Amino acid sequence: MSQQTxxxxxxxxxxxxxxxxxxxxxATVALLVGAYFLIYLPLDEKGQFSMELWGPLVDPSNxxxxxxxxxxxxxxxxTLTAAxxxxxxxLVVGTLLAVLRIQLKSLTxxxxxxxxxxxAYLLRGLxxxxxxxxxxxxxxxxxxxxxxxxxxxxxxxxEFGVSFDTLWYLVIGLTIYNAVVIAEILRSGMEGLPGGxxxxxxxxxxxxxxxxxxxxxxxxxxxxxxxxxxQLVVVLKDTSLGFIISYEETLNIGKQIIGVLGNPIQVYVxxxxxxxxxxxxxxxxxxxxxxxxxxxRKTAGTPAQNPPPAALxxxxxxxxxx
Amino acid sequence: MNVLIDRFDVFAGGFWLTLQxxxxxxxxxxxxxxxxxxxxxxxxxxxxxxxxGYVNVFRNMPLTVVMFFAxxxxxxxxxxxxxxxxxxxxAIFSRLGTDLPYFRFALIALVLYTAAFVCxxxxxxxxxxxxxxxxxxxxxxxxxxxxxxxxxxxQSWKASVVPLGSVIIAxxxxxxLAGFFGVVGDLSATADQLTGAEGYAFIPVAIGIxxxxxxxxxxxxxxxxxxxxxxxxxx
Amino acid sequence: xxxxxxxxxxxxxxxxxxxxxxxxxxxxxxxxxxSFPAGSTMERLNKAQKIKVGTKFxxxxxxxxxxxxxxxxxxxxxxxxxxxxxxxxxxKIEFVETPSKVREDKIVDGSxxxxxxxxxxxxxxxxxxxxAGPYYEAGQNILVxxxxxxxxxxxxxxxxxxxVCSVTGSTPAEKIKEYVKDVATxxxxxxxxxxxxxxxxxxxxxxxxxxxxxLLGYIAKDEASFKxxxxxxxxxxxxxxxxxxxxxxxxxxxxxLEKAFADGSWKKAWDDxxxxxxxxLGAAPTINRY
Numbered sequence: 001m002s003q004q005t006x007x008x009x010x011x012x013x014x015x016x017x018x019x020x021x022x023x024x025x026x027a028t029v030a031l032l033v034g035a036y037f038l039i040y041l042p043l044d045e046k047g048q049f050s051m052e053l054w055g056p057l058v059d060p061s062n063x064x065x066x067x068x069x070x071x072x073x074x075x076x077x078x079t080l081t082a083a084x085x086x087x088x089x090x091l092v093v094g095t096l097l098a099v100l101r102i103q104l105k106s107l108t109x110x111x112x113x114x115x116x117x118x119x120a121y122l123l124r125g126l127x128x129x130x131x132x133x134x135x136x137x138x139x140x141x142x143x144x145x146x147x148x149x150x151x152x153x154x155x156x157x158x159e160f161g162v163s164f165d166t167l168w169y170l171v172i173g174l175t176i177y178n179a180v181v182i183a184e185i186l187r188s189g190m191e192g193l194p195g196g197x198x199x200x201x202x203x204x205x206x207x208x209x210x211x212x213x214x215x216x217x218x219x220x221x222x223x224x225x226x227x228x229x230x231q232l233v234v235v236l237k238d239t240s241l242g243f244i245i246s247y248e249e250t251l252n253i254g255k256q257i258i259g260v261l262g263n264p265i266q267v268y269v270x271x272x273x274x275x276x277x278x279x280x281x282x283x284x285x286x287x288x289x290x291x292x293x294x295x296x297r298k299t300a301g302t303p304a305q306n307p308p309p310a311a312l313x314x315x316x317x318x319x320x321x322x
Numbered sequence: 323m324n325v326l327i328d329r330f331d332v333f334a335g336g337f338w339l340t341l342q343x344x345x346x347x348x349x350x351x352x353x354x355x356x357x358x359x360x361x362x363x364x365x366x367x368x369x370x371x372x373x374x375g376y377v378n379v380f381r382n383m384p385l386t387v388v389m390f391f392a393x394x395x396x397x398x399x400x401x402x403x404x405x406x407x408x409x410x411x412x413a414i415f416s417r418l419g420t421d422l423p424y425f426r427f428a429l430i431a432l433v434l435y436t437a438a439f440v441c442x443x444x445x446x447x448x449x450x451x452x453x454x455x456x457x458x459x460x461x462x463x464x465x466x467x468x469x470x471x472x473x474x475x476x477q478s479w480k481a482s483v484v485p486l487g488s489v490i491i492a493x494x495x496x497x498x499l500a501g502f503f504g505v506v507g508d509l510s511a512t513a514d515q516l517t518g519a520e521g522y523a524f525i526p527v528a529i530g531i532x533x534x535x536x537x538x539x540x541x542x543x544x545x546x547x548x549x550x551x552x553x554x555x556x557x
Numbered sequence: 558x559x560x561x562x563x564x565x566x567x568x569x570x571x572x573x574x575x576x577x578x579x580x581x582x583x584x585x586x587x588x589x590x591x592s593f594p595a596g597s598t599m600e601r602l603n604k605a606q607k608i609k610v611g612t613k614f615x616x617x618x619x620x621x622x623x624x625x626x627x628x629x630x631x632x633x634x635x636x637x638x639x640x641x642x643x644x645x646x647x648x649k650i651e652f653v654e655t656p657s658k659v660r661e662d663k664i665v666d667g668s669x670x671x672x673x674x675x676x677x678x679x680x681x682x683x684x685x686x687x688x689a690g691p692y693y694e695a696g697q698n699i700l701v702x703x704x705x706x707x708x709x710x711x712x713x714x715x716x717x718x719x720x721v722c723s724v725t726g727s728t729p730a731e732k733i734k735e736y737v738k739d740v741a742t743x744x745x746x747x748x749x750x751x752x753x754x755x756x757x758x759x760x761x762x763x764x765x766x767x768x769x770x771x772l773l774g775y776i777a778k779d780e781a782s783f784k785x786x787x788x789x790x791x792x793x794x795x796x797x798x799x800x801x802x803x804x805x806x807x808x809x810x811x812x813x814l815e816k817a818f819a820d821g822s823w824k825k826a827w828d829d830x831x832x833x834x835x836x837x838l839g840a841a842p843t844i845n846r847y
Contacts, residue, residue, distance in 0.1 A: 008363060008365075008456050008460075008466055008469050008470065008474065009365045009460070009465070009466040009469065010460055012365065020365065020366055020367070023366060024366060024367055024368045027366070027368045027369065028368050031368075031372070038399065039399060042398065042399045042400045043398060043399065046398055048398060064624055067624040067625060068624060070626075071624060071626060074626070139536075139540055139543065140532070140536060140540075142539075142543065143491075143495075143535060143536045143539035143540045143543065144495070144532055144535055144536070144539075145494075145495035145496065145497075145498035145510065145535060146495065147498045147499060147510060148498055148510060148513070148531060148532070148535065151510075151513065152528050152532075155517065155524050155528075155659075155662065156524065156525070156528065158662055158665070158666035158668070159524055159525065161666070163666045163667065163668050233381075233382065237382075237383070237384040237385070238384075240384035240386045240387070241384075241386065243386070243748070244502070244748075246614075246654040246655075246656060246659075248654075251384070251386060251387070255615065255749060255751070256614060256615065256621075256622040257624065258751060259614075259615050259617065259621055259622070259749070259751050260621070260623055260624055261624075262778065264390070264394055264751070264755060265391075265394065265395060265398060268387055268390050268391065268394075271387060272383050272387045272391075275382060275383055275384060275387065276378070276379060276382040276383055278382075279381075279382035279383075280378055280382050283381070283382070393752075393756075394752070394755055394756075394759070397756075397759035397760070397761055398759065402761070416741070417741060420741065420742040421718075421720065421742060422720055422741075422742055422743070422745060422761070422762075423761055424745055424761070501725070501746075502725070502747070502748050503747065504722075504745045504746065504747055504752075504756070506740060506741065506744050506745065506746050507740065507741060511725060511746065514658060514725045514726040515725070515726055517658070517726075520731070521681055
């Protein structure tokens with residue numbers, strides 16, 4: 001962090017340091033005073049700091065403490081279950097989808113020489129059609145809000161006579177969206193690889209599928225690992241949308257607790273802290289991995305230091321989910 | 323399928339309201355995100371700390387929680403977000419000026435949440451500018467502000483466009499949550515109302531709602547793809 | 558939708574006369590070991606010794622999930638009476654959350670066996686499912702702040718200044734739209750009534766509207782802040798939702814309810830739950846066998 005930014009300004013001299021110090025102190029004091037008058041006082045006035053509201057959440061001797069945390073624990077377990085299932089499913093489906101799209105792309109460029117002309121045209125048309133269909137699916141599910149996708153899954157599946165537990169609606173909804181995003185991450189990773197990789201693979205006689213499986217996909221996974229992990233954070237946050245279909249994840253249980261105890265602000269603060277801690281650790285993990293990878297890559301001499309712009313894009317997109 | 327024609331006004335109204343939310347929230351998020359980004363790379367430590375803290379908090383919270391705090395935390399602080407009732411602007415975006423504050427609350431939540439991602443997108447752009455550029459600027463004696471303004475930002479802008487666009491697309495999708503926090507009549511709430519209380523068949527409504535969102539997100543995504551490809555070629 | 562309530566009741570009543578003859582096949586319940594007609598839903602559930610009941614998880618007094626993780630309330634107790642009559646122990650009930658907008662869907666796709674969730678009987682719903690009951694008659698009302706004298710009934714929203722809150726996709730929300738002048742500036746919708754109550758308390762809205770018993774629950778918890786504005790302006794008979802074609806099961810539930818009205822278990826269920834809010838139970842409603 002400091003290494004990157006210090007490029008933008010000189011190392012401050014004694015005068016600049018003094019000015020910085022003074023303005024820092026002033027800014028900090030101003031922030032604290034502002035927080036006291038604008039946040040603490042109004043909340044205190046409304047009794048939001050009373051133990052009656054906080055007690056069940058922070059005071060172990062409170063009669064409701066153990067029950068509240070048991071419920072929250074259950075909610076957190078459900079959140080993690082849904083997130084874990086969704087991330088595994090999206091990884092599998094996303095990888096398959098990425099491979100499929102890459103294969104279809106190379107198929108559409110093939111001329112099918114050696115086959116009868118009508119058959120060749122048919123095959124070309126078919127691969128073109130398939131490639132368009134997958135493209136449209138990707139665009140549609142990437143363009144829809146996850147809330148809407150989950151809502152559609154939960155309402156749409158029973159419409160066709162298929163019904164599961166709410167957990168599975170949530171997992172399917174999250175998987176549809178995230179598989180598409182992950183597929184795009186992997187695909188842009190594969191397309192961002194230098195053309196030489198593919199050409200070399202062709203030169204030693206690998207088929208397109210072998211090329212993808214043995215050459216492109218493993219490299220793409222490595223380059224895109226940080227982006228994939230930040231997608232994990234997105235999935236974890238998105239499970240909170242389970243409240244729309246009555247899945248009992250953390251927020252939904254929080255809502256039930258609020259219904260009984262009537263302390264919404266307090267419960268939401270606790271839940272927010274829980275989410276921030278877990279997700280912050282995850283994104284730290286992503287940074288750590290990124291650092292390790294780029295260090296490991298230096299000796300290998302392959303261009304992994306700078307992910308292609310598409311990687312940045314997917315990262316931002318991933319992080320931008322709910 | 324009749325519902326699409328019979329209740330076209332409802333779909334259109336929902337689309338228009340969602341579009342309003344998106345335009346306003348995008349503007350706000352870009353401005354706030356730029357401010358936070360400057361804070362995060364500034365030489366003043368407390369500002370950096372605030373910027374970093376801000377990004378970490380809002381990036382790691384579910385939007386649902388942010389929405390909740392905007393809709394119920396702000397009133398507890400005694401604010402109805404009346405500062406957003408900007409004269410003139412509320413003539414175009416009529417919901418801004420009404421006595422019902424939930425449109426404004428939803429906007430605030432979206433802006434606060436999205437700004438964290440805008441900041442990261444801008445920062446990734448700044449980081450993409452080769453270090454030599456900023457060093458050369460410094461050796462010419464440019465200050466931090468001048469350095470950003472004349473050397474770094476004009477170059478980083480290009481690298482930021484694509485990630486920024488993705489953030490905005492994500493924000494459009496996120497705006498679907500506003501319907502669950504007191505904003506009546508946006509696209510997602512329309513789905514609820516038509517299939518729930520009015521009992522319309524599910525599939526046609528789903529199609530209508532999807533089209534509404536895809537109209538906004540798909541062209542933007544295609545545009546980004548084009549920009550990205552061009553940049554790749556230019557490089 | 559509810560504008561046709563009276564017509565609906567009338568229609569249902571005529572139907573009830575027409576079908577009264579079918580209502581008589583008593584399934585021999587009440588004997589020690591339960592036996593039910595072969596192939597009936599009752600027999601299936603009794604054999605499985607398991608039942609899925611749809612209820613609300615956020616409705617104080619009717620169906621609310623407490624800190625213990627078990628739902629409590631009048632709806633829950635009524636469901637328990639019915640389940641007991643099926644010869645299934647109480648701890649074999651699986652309660653499923655059924656918010657207003659998905660109740661029909663859940664019945665139709667079979668994810669619940671019956672729904673007791675402040676479920677108003679109306680014609681639109683009867684197109685997709687069937688109702689046993691009613692077991693209670695509520696009515697839509699308006700909750701305001703204790704010191705508010707400006708709102709006296711639904712007509713107070715007609716001048717376009719007062720703001721009112723309800724729940725997304727619910728019938729009270731649709732009903733109040735008839736009285737509200739400008740939906741965009743007067744109506745607020747949340748996913749739960751708790752949020753509406755908080756919005757009223759914070760002063761963002763002037764009123765909350767839904768069925769009186771739900772509102773009475775909020776008054777009971779915070780008598781210093783809230784009161785009802787005027788009388789109920791609709792009638793909401795609560796029924797038990799079952800599959801549309803399952804007339805036997807519906808008849809069975811109707812018989813069970815009548816028995817519960819007579820032997821006092823219905824009254825006791827009320828007194829233990831929503832009755833604590835000071836709401837009137839009134840006389841037992843007439844079962845509507847259509």
